[in-house]
Structure formats: C-alpha cells, structure tokens
Amino acid sequence: MSLKTLHKSFAAFLFLFSLIIYLDTVAPTLSFWDCGEFIACSVIMGVPHPPGSPLYLLIGHLFSNLPFGDIGWRVNLISVLVTALSVMLLYLTAVRLIRLYRGPERSLVDGLINYGGAAIGALVLAFTHSVWFNAVEAEVYGISMFFTAIVFYLIVRWADEADEPGSDRWLLLIAYITGLAIGVHLLNILAIPAIALVIYFRKREFTWSSFLVMLALSGAGFAVVYPGIVKYLPATFQISAVIPVIIFLAVGAGAWYALQTKQRIAFLALASAFLIILGYTTYGSIFIRSQLDPPIDENNPDTIERFLSYLNREQYGDVPIMTRRWNNDPNYSSEADFFWGYQVNYMYNRYLLWQFVGQEGDFQGAGVDFSKFYALPLLLGLFGLAYHVSRDRKRALVVLTLFFMTGYAIILYLNQDNPQPRERDYAYVGSFYAFAVWIAIGAQALLEWLAKVGRDRRARVYVLGGLVLMTLALPVNMLAKSYRMHDRSGNLVAWDYSRNILETCAPDALIFTNGDNDTFPLWYLQEVMGVRQDVRVVNLSLLNTGWYIKQLKHMDPQVPISFSDEYIDRYLDQHDMTALRKRYWPKNDPKKPTVLSIPTPDGGTIAWDVPATMHLPTGQGDTGEPNFLRVQDIMIIDIVATNQWKKPIYFAVTVSNSNMIGLRDHLTMEGLAFRLNPVKGQEIDPELMRRNLLVTYKDYYRNLDNPDIHYDDNVYRLLQNYRSAFLQLATYYLERNLPGTAVYHGANPPEQTLASFDQLSDHDKVLFILDSMERYVPEDVIPINADEITLHLGRLYADLGRPEELRRRMDRLASQPNLPADKRYRYGAVYLQWLGDTAAAEKQFQQVLTRNSGLEERLQVATAYAQMKMYDQARGLLAEVSMQPLDAEGQLRVGAVYLQIDQPEQAEKIFQEALQKDPGTGTMLKVATAYYQAARFAEAERMFRQIMARDPNNGHAVGGLLQIFDRQGDAVKAVQLLEGWVASHPNDTGARNQLEQYRRRLASGAP
Template sequence: MTHRTINRTLAAVLFIAAEILYLATMAPTFSFWDCGEFIATAYTLGIPHPPGSPLFLLLGRLFTMIPLFTDIGARVNLISTLASAASVSLTYLIIVRLIMLYRKSDPAGWSMAEKVSAYGSAVIGALALAFSDSFWFNAVEAEVYAASSLFTALIVWIILRWYEEEPRPGNERWLLLVMYMIGLSIGVHLLSLLAVFPVALLYYFKKHKVTVKSFALLCLASSGLFFLIYIGIIKGLPIIFQLTSWPGFFLFLALLIYGTWYSHKHRMPLLNTLLVSLFLIIIGYTSYALIFVRAQAGPPINENNPSTPTVFFSYLNRDQYGDMPLWPRRWSPEPVHQYFYEQYSSDLDYFLTYQMQKMYFRYFGWQFIGREHDMEGAGVDWSVLWGLPFLVGLVGAVTHFRRQWKMGLVVTALFVLTGAALVIYLNQTEPQPRERDYSYVGSFFAFALWIGIGVESIWQMASDRLKGKGRNTQLILASLTVAAAFLLINGRMLQANYRVHDRSGNYVPWDWAWNMLQSCEKDAILFTNGDNDTFPLWYLQEVEGIRTDVRVVNLSLANTGWYLDQLKNSRPRGAKPVALSLSDGEIADITYVPIDSVDAVLPSFPARQQLVRDASQRGVSLPAEPQDTMTWLLKPGLTYDGQGYLRPQDIAVYEILMNNFSTRPIYFALTVDPESMIGIENYLRLDGLAYRVVPVKSADPMSFVDPVLLYRNLVGVYRYRNLNNPKVFLEETARRLCGNYTPLFVRLALELAADPAGEITIHEANGSMRTLRRGALALEVLDKSSQLLPLAQYPLNPELAGSVIALYVRLGEKQKASSYIKYLEKLRSQSSLESDPRLFYVLARAYRDFGREDEANRIIARLATELRQPGLMEKFKTMKQ
C-alpha cells in the first residue's frame, strides 16, 4: 500500500477507536459546572456567561436536533466526543509529518522497519493524548475545551501542509485556511489563538534565513499579529461597534474589502494575503453576531443582556470578572487577602510555588507521570504511569531538537505558550473554586507529539547500534519497540484512567437538579449559590420543561443590576416575575451599602395560616407557635475594615423576602452558605435539598423539620439513580454533593426517634396513606439510607456515623450498627489522637452506646491524659447516652 493509503487508514482507525472509547465513557446527560448552562443556552440559543461561545452554541443547537439519543444533554456531549476523536486522528497525522520532515525522505522509499516505527510511533503519541487525564475529561462532557483542542490541532496540521507544499502555486490557500480556523475558533474559546505563534515561526523558517535580526523581527511581527487579532479584531471591532454602531462597522468592512480588491488589482501579494487573512478572521469572528442578535430577543437565559453596543462590548471584554494585571502575581495585602502574604514571602515565590508548580506542573504530571487520586488537590504519583510517557516525551523533545531544531522550536513554542506562558497571562489567585487542568490541554497536545517522536527516536538509536544486522532484524526491533511502547505507555494509561473517566451511568447532575426542584412548592422562589446548584436547574427547566414554575435566583448573579432587572421584569415560561420595590434605576445602580446590624421585620400572617393548615393536614406538631410577624437581626454580608456592608445579593434577598413572602413560597438551596441568608437562619424548615422560609422561630438555626414532608421528599419523590451501583463511577463533585443525602436521612431518623412510641401518618407518592410507629419509621429511614448510599462508597464524618450508631442502638437494632463501628475503627487506624482527638471521642461514645464500656473508658482515659483534662472521664460517665 502507498503511504497515503496507510496514513489515511490509520488516521481513520484512530478516529473510530477514539470515538468508540469516548462514546462508551460519555456522560449520559449533562455534567456539573458549566455543562448544564452550555446545553441549555445551546438548546434555547440563549446567552451564556461572558465572553460566550457562539459557534459552540450553534453547533450545540444543531446537535440537539439529531435524534441519536433521547437525552438532549447526551446529544450535545456528542460534539465533544467527535471533536476529541478528530483531534486524536490529527495528532497522529501531525506526528507522521514531523517524522517525515526530520527524516528528509519520501515515505515511498522507507523500509518496512522505518514504516512500522514511524506509523507505530505516531499511533502511540496520538493514543497518549487520547488516554491522558485532562483530554479524556474534556472529551466526554458538553464543554468548549474539546472543540478548542480540535481547532488547535487543525491549525497545526494545516500549517504543516502549507510548509510541505510551499512554494508550489496556490499554497497560500493553506495560510488563508489557518486564518479562517483562527477566526472560527474565537467563537469557541480564545485558547486556539495562541497557535498564531507556532504558525508565524513555521512561516519564518520557510521564508527567511535565521539571523539574530530576522528572529527579532519575527518576534515583533508575531506579537504584532497576535495583538492585531486580539486587540485589533476581538476587542477593537466591538469598540468600533460601541462607538459608531452598525454604520461604523460596515464602513470598516467596506474599507477592508476595498483594500483587498486594490492589493489584488495592483499585484501586491503580501498585502493581499494579509488583508484576505484579516477578512477571513473577521468572517469567522462574526459568529458573535449571534450573541448580540439573540440578546435582542430576550431568551430565558440572557446573561448580562448584551443587547446594546455598550453592554455587548462589556460582555466581550469580560468586564464582569474584573481585570487581573500580569504583575504583581497576587493581590495587595488587604485583610481579606492576608492569607497570601502568610503563605508566600514574595511575588516570585507565589508565582513559582502556586501558579507554576500547583496550577501547571502538577497538571502536567497528571497526564504523563500519574495522578495520585481523583480528588481535588491530587498530587503527582510516579507509581501510576511509572513516568514512562513523560520520560519518552522528554527523549522526543531532545532528539527532535537534535534532528531538526527548527521544528523542535515550533513544537516548543506551542508547548510553552499554551502552558507556562498561559499561567503567566491568567495570573490565577489562590484558592480556585475547582481544578483548572482543562485549560492547558493545548500544552499536553504538544507534549504528546514528542511522545510519538520519542518512541521513533528510541527505535532509531537502537537501530543505529545494529546497523549491518539485516532488514529483518531492523523490522523485529521496530515491531518490538512499538509493541513495548504501546503496552507500557498506552496500555498503562488506558488501564489507569478508564474507570475514573467512565461517566456512563452517572445521572447525579440530572437527579440532583430534579430533587432540588421537587423540594419546592408551586410558584416558589429558590435561592441558589453557584454553578452546581444553578446550571443543572436551568437545564431541567429550559431543556426538559420540568418545574418551570420555580423561579431560580442565583445569589452570585444577584450582585449585578442586569440580573435583578431580569428577575423583576422578565417572565420565563411558566414562572412569574419576582416582585421588587426597587425602581429600574435603583436596580441599575445597585451597589454595596454600609450598614450595622439592624432588626428586620416581615409580616407573615398569610404564610402563618397556610403553615398551620398544612401541619394539621399532615398530623405533625410545630416546634413553636407560628408568628404573625417575623423579626430577626439583619446581618451585613461583608465586613471590611471594621465596617459592615450589604452586598447587592443581600439587598436582593431582603427585597424578595419583603415583597414576595406573603404570596409565594421562598426557599434556600441546601448548598447556600448561611452567611448569605441575611440572618434569617432561625426561620428555616429543612424540606430536603432546600430550606423553606417559614414563620416559626426555631431555637437552633435551620433545625426545624417536618418529618412527613421530609419523608415524602426523601423516600417518595427524590431520584437516586445508580448511587448504590459500584460499577458506576462518580467523580468527586458528584460524590461530594451526594454526601448531602445521608445527613438528611439521619436528621429525619433523629426527628422520628425522638418519640419512638408515637404514631405518624405517611402520605405515599401514589396517594395512599399508612400509619406507623415513629420508631419503626426511623429504622426504615436508616435502612433506606444504608441501601441507597452504602458506607463503602459514601464515607461519613465520624460524628454522623456516631449518630447512626446511637440511633440503631436506641431503636433496638445493635447488629445494624456493627458496620458503622467498624468504619470508625478503620478511621482510627488511619489517624492519630494528636491529629484528630474528636474521632477518638466519638468512637468512645459509640463503644459505650454499643455496650463496650471497657474499650470506651480506655479511650477516654487516654484522651484525658493526652489532652490534660483530668475531669474528662467523669464528664463522659455522666453524659446522657
């Protein structure tokens, strides 16, 4: 077979194999973080968070109409699987082309050993990327990073095609295609723009002799090209649009078209190529018209509402997030940021220790050395991948420079600019809300090229030592080298990463959103906190049409005037506007308000009547007499330099309570920080994944439980698909959020066990009712929790495990507490008294509850000695069990 046939066949096989892998491990619906938002805005052609991803939204909208899956989220996830599989295929093609360039020979003349080494090494490099941690993570969810990686790989492959064909007539078409790809990539993510520098470097090596002067000019020209695109087009065009609206924008296009025509007519090829390139970048960039046009239509998700030139410019400029300068490498030492100055002694130390080591080199190590575990903050573990991908890639980098330093420098430019240089630009502050490894996949792609080259170079070095041994020996050596690398690199990476990247069967985000929405009564207002308790709800409401009557109020976005304006004036399908007494002008100018703690008063007579009626119907008693007027201490949400401030979100919570409580149920998501509840924590009832504001003041914050309602939600309404299936892997975010369920079951059991002999009537989901002893129902609840959320899969904090033990013992089921005793004993074996004395105390109480007094007393005696508290034993003995 010819080189072209072999090359294309292997590229196609890699695409199919990677696509099968990613389909097998793809999330069956949307995932946490931005995925729910992207799918919902793609489905409705809405406006996501700045600066938007219009091309991705258009692709997403197209894929939502392809009936390959019943779940809309899965259809959009398919974009990432296809883009990632295509990137793997292109990685293979790029490695083969790089090998061809430094071998400086026609593949038609390669021996069989040379073919096996070249093609096999390229396959290994491509699969190393396919199986790497962050690339695989991006490949199986609906995010922009998989598509961005595809654009990066496409740009590199296209410019190599130009490099190969130049100076043949018409080769400029490849350069123009590169520019168009750059323009299109802007509508997905800006990361691909960094490929401009490797492109400029390749152009320089092909067209110019390398001298100090010409290289300096290259650096100047490539930087100029980058800033021409980034400042002149990406930021400049919106400025023109902001200042002159459509006439100025069309005048600019007319001048560009005229310049293109003039340079063509007067035979000015360099200028013409440059102007056509700019025109193609702008054509690609015009996908952003979607954002401006759709904002005019007022879609249900319309973040920032960029419907005017001024706001559209602010949206593209990411003004919402503020501006972080390149230096200093951290914020100034104000009290809220004192942590940084305690941690790091200098800007350089902070940069090297946190930003470079923790926020890049650690991620790099995850890909090619090994990830310690799948939890946040995981370190690098050489025992996972034995460091082989890294070491082989290092060999590839060194030998690439030795054999063809120019191409080595091109790959280095890509590796550094999408890695370490990106760290400098992002200037990330500590702490970050999540791991950011997905941002550096372009750098990992570049290193995967060196892994392929490294395998080929290892064969070449071994082959040079065996010269004269015959072609069969060379072929055997090539085959063994490729086979060994395939098993030790690709095989090990696949084995180490498959389970933790297999999202098939993971319905936690969908079920989490369903459960939270179902916690709310009709026409409720639900305060949420961040991405993971907001975007999943948006997906269910806007894509699935579920519980559209619930108005979700995101407290982070409530710090902005545009969002409060939408709450007040817009009416999404099925939901009512949120009543606010603030005028539109006051909302637009909302800001921080200095305030001391003051009493807040909220009339609650209608809500009081409804609460009494509901409690009577359910046959439950209230912990205190309902109040006609709710009074609490209104707390500032922020204290700075001794002065308290109400944040815009605090004002929004207060306004919504005052203007809506008498007519609509109001809830706080379980994940909302009490600091964001403006002091109303004593007026909350736990209904499941949400607290409802009720006119009953509890003695302890957030301690009121209606057992009938909570049982209905936890047992009759909520969904827990695959939570107890050990074959289904749940990533850390899913596990962490699922960890909220067990405390709810335990809290319900505690409420029921407070009067175990009493009776309670349970309303089943099918409409039937049954009356049980409260103690029997408490046991049923605990057993249900153990069944749905096995202790082996969902570890408990020691105190919660101790509560379960005490409940089982109190209810006469000691045997069922045995597994929790063993769990605490296992924790003790992994800890020490000095590091966690509370664990030892909880275990002692558990022993006592279980009737193992001697063991309990030994632990308490040791605690009393170590902690120097001689009265601890007496206190323990007299404490109520």
C-alpha cells in the same frame, strides 16, 4: 499494503479507537458546572456567561436536533467527535514533523518507526486526564483543542507544500479557522506565535536581525487579532454602526486589490485579516439572540454598550498581570513565592504531571501519583524534546512555543488567586497537546534505535516488538488505570439531583441557589426538558448584577421586586460612593438599625437581625468588621418583603448560612431546600420531608446504588445532602418517640411499609428511614464524607437494637490505612463502650502504641486498659510513662489511672509529687476531682476541705463537696456546708435556693 495505505490505516484506527472509547464513557446527559448552561443555550439559542461561545452554540443547536438519544447526550457528542479528531490530527502532525528531519518513509520499517511513534503520542494524548475529561461532556475546551490541533496541522502541512502552487490556501484557511475559533474560546489565538515561527523558518534563514523582525511582526499580528479585531473593532460600533462595516469591506477590497496587483504578502495579510473578521462574525448571533430576550440571556447584551461589556468580560473585572495575587497569604512568603509555589507549581505543573505521571484521585486538590503511569509518558516526552532539539531545533522551538503559550503564558495572564472554586486543568490542554508531540518524537527515536540494533534482517521484529511494548507500557496502561475515573456512563446525578431540587418546591415558588452546580442544571431541566417551569430560580451570584435583577423583575415567572429600573441602574448596578452609601450597614448604629421586620399572614410580624456581610474601609476607627451589605443581600430583603408571603420562597440546601441574611431560624427543611416560614424554630416539616425523600425522589436516585458507576468528589459532596435530610428526619422521630400499632419488618417491600408508615412507632419509623437511606444512597457506593457521621449513624442503629450495623461501620472505619492515633484510640473506645468487644478495642490500642510512642497516646491507652479491667497492661504502660520526666499535669493523669486500677497508694504518692511541683488551688481541685471520679469520696472530701481552708470563697470546692454529699445521701452535711456559705455570701441566690431545697428534704424525711 502500501505505505500510504498503512499511514491512512493508522490515522483511521486512532480516530475510531478514541471515538469508541469516548462514546463508551461519555456522560449520558448533562454534567455539572457549565455543561447545563451550554446545553440549554444551545437548544434555545440563549446567551451564556461572557464572553460567550457563539460558534459552539450554533454547532450545539445542530447536534441537539439529532433524532436520537437524550438532548444533553447529543450535545455531548460534539466533544466526543472533535476530541477523537484531535487525536488523529496529532498523529498526522507528528508524522509530518518527523519527516522534516528524518525524510519520507522508504520501507515498511520506516513506516512503522514514523507512524508507530506518532501513534504512541496520539494515544497517550487521548488518555490523558484533562483531554479525556473534556471529551465526555458538553464544554468548549474539547472543540477549542480541536481548533488548536487543526491550525497546527495546517501550518505544518503548509510548510511541507510551501513551494507548491496554491499552498497559500492553507494560510488563508488557518486565518478563517482562527476567526471561527474565537467564537469558541480565545485560547486558540495563542497558536499565532507558533504559526509565525513555522512561516519564518520555512521562508527565511535564521539571523538574529531577521528573527527579531519576525518576533515584532508576530507580536503585531497577534495584537491585530487581540485586542484589535476581538475588542477594538466591535468598539467602533459606539461611534457608528457603519464604521466596522466599512473597515471590513475596506480590508476585503484591499485584499482584492493586492491580489490583482500580485502583491502576495499584502494579499495574505489583508485576506487573513478579512477571513478572521469573517469567522469572528459568529458573535453577531449573541447580539441578535439577546434582542429577542431568550429565557437565558446573561448580561443582556442587546445594546452596543452592553454587548461590548459582554465581549470584554467586564463582569469579572480587570486582573493585573505584573502584580501577582498574593494578598499576604500566610502559606507564601512573598509575591515571587506565591507565583512559583501556587500559580506555577500548584496550578500548572501539578496538572502537567497529572497527565503524564498520574493523578492521585478524582478530588479537589489531588496530588501526583507516580504509581499510575510510573512517569513513563513524562520521561518519554522529555527525551523527545531533547531529541527534537538535536535533530531539528527550528521545529522544536515551534512546538516549545506552542507549549509555552498554551501553558505557562496562560498562568502569567490569568494571575489566579487562591483558592479556586474548582480545578483548572481543562484550560491547558493545548500545552498537553504540544507535549504529546514530543512523546511521539521520543517514541519514534526509540523505534529507530531498535531498528539499528536489529539491523536489516531483524529490524522489523525489533521495531514491532518495541512498538507493542511501548503501547502496553504507555497508552494501554493509561487506558486501564484511568478508565473508571473517566467513565461517566450511567452518571445521572446532575439530572436527578436538580430535578429533585425543583420538585421540592411548592407551585409557583422562588428558590435561591448558590452557584453553578445548583443553577445551570436547573436551567437545563426547565428550558430544555420543561420540568417545573413554574419555579423561578434566583442565583445569588448573579443577583449582584443589575441586568439579572431586571430580568427577574420583568420576565415570567416574575419575581416580586419593589425597586424601579432607574433605582436598580443607579444604586444596585454601580459601585461609586453614592451607590455604596445605600449598602452601608454598620453595627450598633441607631440611625441604621439592622433588625428588620415584615408582617405575617396572620397579622403578626417576624423580626430578625440582618448581619453585614462584607467589609469596606471607612476611615479612622474602622474595626475591620463587616459593615456593608452586598447587592444580593439587599435583593433578598426586598424580595422577601415585597412578596408578602404570596409565593413560597426557598433556599437550596447548598446555600451557606452567610448567604441567608440572618433568616436561618425561619427556614424549614423540606428536602433539598429550606422554605421560608413565618414561624421561628420549625427546623423540618416531617410530612413533606417524608413525602419528598420516600415518594417524590424515589425514582430519581438512579444508579446511586450501582458500584460500577464512578462519581467524583464534587458529586460525593452534593449527595451528602440526601443523607443530611434523611438523618434530620430520623432524628425528629427519634426525639419524638411515640408508640405505634404496626411493626416494621425489614424484609417487607418498602412500598408496603410506606403504606402503613403512620401506624409505625417512631422507633420503627427511624429504622425504616435509615434503611431507606441505605437503600437509595448506600455507603458502599456513596461513601460518607465524614467519620463523625458514620459513627453517629452506627450509634443510631445500635440504640435501635441493631449493633451489627455499628460493627459493620466500625470495621470499615478501623480498616482505613494511616489513621492518626486519636482516631485509632477513639475507634477502640467505641468497640469497647458500645460493642463490648475488648479484643477489637485492644487491637486498635495496640496499633496506637505501635505507630505512636508519645506520652499522650500511652496515657490514653492506659486509661482504656483500666476501663477494660486489663490492669496488668495498664500498669505496664504507667510504669513506662512514669520513667519519663513528667510535669504536674502529666502526673495528675497518671495518678488518676492508678486510681482506676485500684492502686490508691501509688496514686497518692504521685499526687503529692504533682502538688510539690505545682501547689496551686487548680492542682488541688484536679486531685480532688480524680478521687471523686474514682468514687473515693473520703479522699475527695479531704482535698476539697483543704482547698476551702486555703480559699473559703472557692465555689468549685463547695460544688465538689455538695456532689459528694449527694452521692452519699448526706443532706445534713449539705445543709451545714450551705449555711456557712450563704452566711458569708448572702447575695448568692443559687446557693440560697439549694439550701432551701435541702432543708425541705430534711423536713420531709427524704435522704
């Protein structure tokens, strides 16, 4: 095999292998976050959130018309294909960079060194977390990395061929691709400084003066593209639509003139600008499509003014670069500390280490796990960086520039605040790509060293052996360790969960949703799949914008809104003082009552207090409490009032109470949504809940019982909403507790039980509901995210006669590693009190003592031993505790345990010591209470009477004595006590009523 064929074989293998892996793990349909929006907009040619991705949508529309597979899967294929191409491009780029300092391959060993090293770097990139994550869903970051990869490859190729005729075509192609890439994401223009460096080092010898000139020209070129072409060129439309056309044609004419007059530099500069503008014209599709009012038309950029606002992302506001977003976060001592600790370390360095050291897990805030990749990729990359600098510092500076611009420079520019709604690692894949180049170079250096060690005869064996070992230690290990976490095959949650939200709603309903994950997937189902298009989704975040309010008002299905378009534009879409006064909502101001009322269908009204939801300073006397309503709050109020109960109104269960404008008591749960109800206090609709959970959703809990499917932390959180609904329905029947005529047998088919559900006792209904929950959303696959819920569920089963279900859950909870002492103690108490398992309880208590030797833990365990009647163990712990210096509170607790193990003399001694340290009434009350709880009523009565002798007005002592007399059945003493108390406290009506009750008991002869 020739070296050229070997080179092509490596490239083809890398493309095909990564393509196969990505195809095997790609999401079968839409995923959460922006994916549903991008797929829907691709299919219907809608307008997504600013600044849009028109080229991606055009390509997505093409892929959506493929004649096979789910539509969401078809659009996902874009990311699969371009990421596999990016892996191949990294290999091709790395080979060319290696040749620049090592020379072309002259033998098979040379080929294995160059190609093998480059292949290692490419495969490592393929299986880094963020690259793989982007490769298997419909998002712009995969194709954005592809554009970065291809322009970087093209500039390196140009450097190889710069002296050949026609090499300038690569520079022009780079310019055109850069223009096109802007139609995907602005990240791609960050490669411009690296491109400029390649051109400089290829055409000029380094001098400080020429280098500074290059930096100035590079900065100027970057400014021409951004903000020049991206922001300022479209802005000229405000003056006249002819101006940008004239500029475009003038640039093209200038390029033609320069070509004719053989002015090469001027031609390249003007032709590049012309081609960037030409590529950028894909944004015209956004303007054109918005004119046609597609169902998804975010920001409605159908006028020049709104289109420019859309391009400039004005919806998100301006972020200062120099002033870091610290906001006096108590976790950071200064702006500099916040910048380094949060923005750099947490929001970038952590992500970099995820890729090349290992990720702790697939959950928000995950740390770095050295045991995943053992930092081998990181170390090899750092070695490759050092080696690259030593062999070819010019190109090393190029890669370093790309790494910085696509990593740390973004951190500086974005100035992210804390917290973020999700992890942001996906945005930095350009820098991970650059680091993978150094991994390739580091691998090549090690293979070259092995060839030298093996000398001529054994060089091939050594190089092949090293290549195999590095492949196993790096990419193969990364593939094995990361495969499950990145495998989305079979993950249908976004489709099913969103479908179930829509199907919860009654016909022609409105549903308020919270954010991306309960809105974008619903848009996809409605606009692409035609599911429940009668339901109007109202996103609360977007409800703060005027354009969205008007779309809801005018586009079918219309939302009842009373405000005129002029009012919306003037008061709801502005933030000046006049507009803000309309949102002023002070508390306890008679001129601005916060209690609202609306009529109900039966002729009555519902009234509720609407709390302010945001604070704006109003001057002197400002308390800092919320004093304004958000636009979304005003709109919910108006929609509810204007609707007049004509359309059913729902809130998704993901909407927080703070976004419900005080209506929570009027919301009735029907499944994955709450319905607004004129009746207050009806927490659930049991019939609709049962029908939705057990019938409507039945076929759309797909794969939630499949342990082979991976779900991330975000999905786990969402799926708890199913459990919440099941448990609330079960609690309803548990509290009602009506008898029935049929009996539930767990072995019967669910359909048979469901058919006779109404005949079951409420006891059996609860069991069936809990079993159905476990069948559809099993805990072994979808873990419960709170131990409290697990315990509650287990206790429910135990109360219903299935203690084995509690034991199963307790065994799982207790097997968790590194449990804190309070949880261990609590689990031991559950074993003891609910299951009567003293052996399991003692095992937990022993672990508490083994891992924690504090006073609190020993007292807790001693108390538990006393309850278990393990008196010897309790005495041993109490002896240990008593040897430590104790305050009065500690002595009181020790004395209480001595009472429990029937050692009243020891208890009395310790109580006296405590009273000497703190002779106050509070200590005496605690001693008396300890005697009462130990059923030593004589000692308790004595102590309570001592308290009353000191303080005749002490109601706690009176209450304690009454409890003793009740337990003893001594109504005479109770009457005597209360007569004395009422005589000295004639206004105590409660005591007077109690006295009358006791007198009646005495008169009737009752004890």
